[in-house]
Amino acid sequence: MNAVEPGIVVFFILVPTLIADFWVVYIAYSHTERLESYLPNSKFVRANRHALSGAGFVGKVVRNGFLVIALILPGFVASKGLCDFKEIKVFPAKEKMLLLVFWGLLFFLILALVAFHFWNK
Numbered sequence: 001m002n003a004v005e006p007g008i009v010v011f012f013i014l015v016p017t018l019i020a021d022f023w024v025v026y027i028a029y030s031h032t033e034r035l036e037s038y039l040p041n042s043k044f045v046r047a048n049r050h051a052l053s054g055a056g057f058v059g060k061v062v063r064n065g066f067l068v069i070a071l072i073l074p075g076f077v078a079s080k081g082l083c084d085f086k087e088i089k090v091f092p093a094k095e096k097m098l099l100l101v102f103w104g105l106l107f108f109l110i111l112a113l114v115a116f117h118f119w120n121k
Contacts, residue, residue: 006120013116017109023102028064029057035067035099038091042070044082068103071096 036045048066052059070077070088078085 006116009116010113013109013113017106017113020102020105020109024061024064024106025057027098027102028061031095031098032060032064032067035095036063038095039067039070039083039087041087042083044070044077064099065103068099071100 036042036049039045044066045063048063052063055062070083071091074083074085074088077083078088
């Protein structure tokens with residue numbers, strides 16, 4: 001028998017995951033266009049908007065995910081010519097935190113859930 005009840009640990013991982021999921025859904029649904037407007041010269045944002053505009057909500061989440069990647073790896077994205085490095089650097093701090101905190105939290109919580117799965121085997 002385990003010293004820690006697995007259901008309790010999973011509860012403390014899944015509840016914050018669901019809260020962060022709902023927050024990411026809200027951000028993707030209501031703020032994607034405004035956040036993309038901060039990168040007006042980005043070829044990749046324009047291509048994503050064109051290619052994924054018919055994909056509905058899932059397309060917005062993917063477009064939002066690209067913004068997160070551009071903010072996490074600005075040098076890489078700029079070196080590939082996908083975005084202008086100066087535009088990424090002047091991205092508003094409040095919006096940057098809005099994206100990075102909850103996407104990072106989701107990544108961490110899902111990683112914790114996978115680690116707990118292998119630890120509990």
